[in-house]
Amino acid sequence: MSLLVVGSVAFDSVETPVDKIEKALGGSATFCSVASSYFSNDVKMIGVVGEDFGEQNIQMLKNHKVDISGLDIVEGEKTFSYGCVYRDDMNIRDTLFTELNVFEKFDPIIPNEMREIPFLLLGNIMPALQLKVLDQMTNLKFTVCDTMNLWIDITLNDLLEVIKRVDLLVVNDSEVKMLSKDSNLIRASKKVLEMGPKYLIVKKGEHGALLFGEGKIFSAPAFPLETVFDPTGAGDSFAGGFTGFLTNSNEINFETMKKAVLYGSTLASFCVEKFSTKGIENLSIETIEERFNEFLKLSSVN
Amino acid sequence: MSLLVVGSVAFDSVETPVDKIEKALGGSATFCSVASSYFSNDVKMIGVVGEDFGEQNIQMLKNHKVDISGLDIVEGEKTFSYGCVYRDDMNIRDTLFTELNVFEKFDPIIPNEMREIPFLLLGNIMPALQLKVLDQMTNLKFTVCDTMNLWIDITLNDLLEVIKRVDLLVVNDSEVKMLSKDSNLIRASKKVLEMGPKYLIVKKGEHGALLFGEGKIFSAPAFPLETVFDPTGAGDSFAGGFTGFLTNSNEINFETMKKAVLYGSTLASFCVEKFSTKGIENLSIETIEERFNEFLKLSSVN
Numbered sequence: 001m002s003l004l005v006v007g008s009v010a011f012d013s014v015e016t017p018v019d020k021i022e023k024a025l026g027g028s029a030t031f032c033s034v035a036s037s038y039f040s041n042d043v044k045m046i047g048v049v050g051e052d053f054g055e056q057n058i059q060m061l062k063n064h065k066v067d068i069s070g071l072d073i074v075e076g077e078k079t080f081s082y083g084c085v086y087r088d089d090m091n092i093r094d095t096l097f098t099e100l101n102v103f104e105k106f107d108p109i110i111p112n113e114m115r116e117i118p119f120l121l122l123g124n125i126m127p128a129l130q131l132k133v134l135d136q137m138t139n140l141k142f143t144v145c146d147t148m149n150l151w152i153d154i155t156l157n158d159l160l161e162v163i164k165r166v167d168l169l170v171v172n173d174s175e176v177k178m179l180s181k182d183s184n185l186i187r188a189s190k191k192v193l194e195m196g197p198k199y200l201i202v203k204k205g206e207h208g209a210l211l212f213g214e215g216k217i218f219s220a221p222a223f224p225l226e227t228v229f230d231p232t233g234a235g236d237s238f239a240g241g242f243t244g245f246l247t248n249s250n251e252i253n254f255e256t257m258k259k260a261v262l263y264g265s266t267l268a269s270f271c272v273e274k275f276s277t278k279g280i281e282n283l284s285i286e287t288i289e290e291r292f293n294e295f296l297k298l299s300s301v302n
Numbered sequence: 303m304s305l306l307v308v309g310s311v312a313f314d315s316v317e318t319p320v321d322k323i324e325k326a327l328g329g330s331a332t333f334c335s336v337a338s339s340y341f342s343n344d345v346k347m348i349g350v351v352g353e354d355f356g357e358q359n360i361q362m363l364k365n366h367k368v369d370i371s372g373l374d375i376v377e378g379e380k381t382f383s384y385g386c387v388y389r390d391d392m393n394i395r396d397t398l399f400t401e402l403n404v405f406e407k408f409d410p411i412i413p414n415e416m417r418e419i420p421f422l423l424l425g426n427i428m429p430a431l432q433l434k435v436l437d438q439m440t441n442l443k444f445t446v447c448d449t450m451n452l453w454i455d456i457t458l459n460d461l462l463e464v465i466k467r468v469d470l471l472v473v474n475d476s477e478v479k480m481l482s483k484d485s486n487l488i489r490a491s492k493k494v495l496e497m498g499p500k501y502l503i504v505k506k507g508e509h510g511a512l513l514f515g516e517g518k519i520f521s522a523p524a525f526p527l528e529t530v531f532d533p534t535g536a537g538d539s540f541a542g543g544f545t546g547f548l549t550n551s552n553e554i555n556f557e558t559m560k561k562a563v564l565y566g567s568t569l570a571s572f573c574v575e576k577f578s579t580k581g582i583e584n585l586s587i588e589t590i591e592e593r594f595n596e597f598l599k600l601s602s603v604n
Contacts, residue, residue: 088485089485089486183390183391184391184527184528184529184530185508186526186527186528187528187529190528204509206487207506207509207510208509208510208521210526217526217600218600218601219510219523219524219526219600219601220601221521221601222521224488224512224519224521225486225488226486226488226489226492227486227489228486255604258603258604259603262603296603298519298520298521299520299521299522299523299601299602300601300602301560301561301564301598302557302560
C-alpha cells in the first residue's frame with residue numbers, strides 16, 4: 001500500500017573521529033523514504049529544498065522509485081544545511097551550525113491526490129508541522145511518528161498533541177525518560193503509551209530496541225557493529241525500514257511489528273556503515289534478507 | 303555434576319531510594335551458591351565468616367542443600383560487613399563503609415576431597431585469591447569467573463592472569479570497555495576474548511546481556527522490571543544461575559550457554575525484587591521455568 005513520508009531534506013556536514021564529509025544528502029524525509037522504498041513500491045515524499053539541491057540527489061530518489069512530486073524546489077533559495085561533529089564514542093554529537101534556509105518557511109501542503117494515502121510516516125520535524133499534516137489526511141490507516149529531544153524541550157504541548165493522534169511513536173531511551181519524567185525504562189515506556197499511541201518503539205542504540213503494545217513487549221537485539229562510521233540518519237532509516245515493511249504486510253499487529261522492528265534495525269545498521277545515505281542507497285533484497293536473518297539468529301534459542 | 307563456589311560472605315547494609323536494610327546476608331559466594339542450587343544438587347561453598355554469622359543463615363544455605371563444610375567460621379572474629387546507598391536510578395551506588403573483619407585474612411584452602419570437582423565458579427573476590435584457588439584444583443572441566451571494576455583498577459596484572467586461566471569471564475559493559483581500553487562494545491568484547499577465556503558474558507543491566515564465543519554472539523534480553531527493589535547480588539545470582547544450569551547440562555557448548563544465560567538472567571531478575579537473598583531464597587522450579595519462558599517470548603519472532 002502507499003506510504004506518505006513527510007520530513008526534512010538537508011545537506012549534512014558531518015565530522016567523525018575518523019573522517020568527515022561536507023554538504024552530503026541528509027534529512028529525515030530522505031533517509032525515511034530511501035529505507036522504506038525497499039519494502040514499498042509506492043512511497044511519496046513531501047519536503048522542501050532550494051535550487052541548489054542538485055540533479056544527482058533527485059536521480060537517487062527516483063532510482064528508488066520515490067515519488068518526489070511533493071518535493072517543493074524553491075527557486076532562489078538554499079537547502080537546509082546542518083553541521084555537526086561526533087565525539088569519540090559516537091554517542092554524543094555537537095552541532096556546529098544550523099542554516100534553516102528554505103526549511104524555515106516549510107509549510108507541508110499535501111497535494112489533494114495524496115490525502116487519502118493510508119500509511120503516514122511523520123519524520124522528525126517540528127511537531128506543529130506534523131499536526132498540520134495530520135489535519136490534512138482523510139483516510140489514515142496507520143501513522144508512525146518520529147521525534148527528538150529538542151521538541152520535548154521547546155514545544156512539548158504540540159508534541160503531546162501529536163502523540164495523542166498517531167498509532168506508533170518512535171523515540172530513544174533518553175527521550176522516553178524525558179517525556180515521562182521517569183528513570184525506569186519500562187515504567188517510562190508504559191507512561192508514554194498512556195499518552196495516546198497504541199504502540200511505542202524505544203531505540204537504544206548499541207543495545208537494540210524495545211517494542212511496546214497490545215500489553216506485550218518485544219526486545220530486539222542490536223547488530224554487533226565493530227565500526228560505526230557515521231550514526232547520522234540511523235533513526236530515520238530505522239523508521240523508514242519499519243514503516244515500509246508494515247505497509248507491505250497483510251496484517252498490522254504485534255507479530256508483524258516484531259519483524260518490522262528487525263527490518264528497521266537492518267536498515268539502520270547499513271546506514272551507519274557509510275556517510276550520508278550511501279549505506280542504504282545500493283542494497284539488494286538479498287543483502288537485506290541476509291542481515292535480517294543474522295538479526296533473527298542473534299537472539300534465537302533452540 | 304559437582305560445583306565448587308568460592309567467594310565472599312558478607313553482611314550488607316543497603317539503602318535504596320525506597321527502603322533500607324541492615325546487616326542482611328550477602329556476599330558473592332552466598333548469592334552464587336543459592337542461585338546455582340536450583341540447578342545443581344551438589345554445590346559446595348568455600349568462604350569465611352565470623353562467629354556472628356548466625357544459625358538462620360547457616361540454615362538457609364542448608365535448606366538449599368549447599369555443602370558448607372568449606373565455610374570457615376572463625377571464633378572471636380566478625381563477618382565482613384559492607385554498607386552502601388543507591389542513587390535514584392539504581393545504577394550507581396556509593397559505598398558507606400567496608401569492614402573487612404575476618405575477610406581480611408581469607409585464605410581459600412580447598413579441602414582435599416573438593417580439589418577434583420569439575421566445575422568451579424570464582425565469585426567476585428580479589429584476583430590473587432582466585433589464582434590461589436585455581437592452583438589447587440586438579441581436574442577442572444569448566445571455570446567461570448566473575449570480577450569487578452575495583453580489581454581492574456588496583457590489581458590488573460593478577461586479574462589478567464586469572465582471565466587467561468578460566469573458560470568464561472563475566473563482566474559488565476563498562477568493565478569490558480575498561481579492560482580493553484576500547485569504547486565500542488563489540489570490539490571491546492572481542493579484545494577481552496583474545497586475553498584468554500573461551501567465552502565472555504557482558505552484563506548490561508536493564509539492556510540484557512551478550513554472550514561471546516565460538517565465533518558467535520548471542521543477545522539476551524533484560525526482564526522488563528518496573529521496580530528494581532535492590533540491585534545487590536544481581537550479578538552474583540546471574541553467575542550462579544548460569545553456572546548451575548551448565549553443571550547440569552550434558553554438553554558444554556554455545557547453544558547450552560544461551561539457555562544458561564537466560565536462566566542466569568532469570569535468577570538475577572528475582573534477586574532484585576527483594577532485599578538480600580530474599581528474592582532467590584524461596585523459588586520453585588515452576589516459578590523459575592515460568593520466568594525463563596517469559597524471557598524466551600521477549601525476543602522470539604515467529
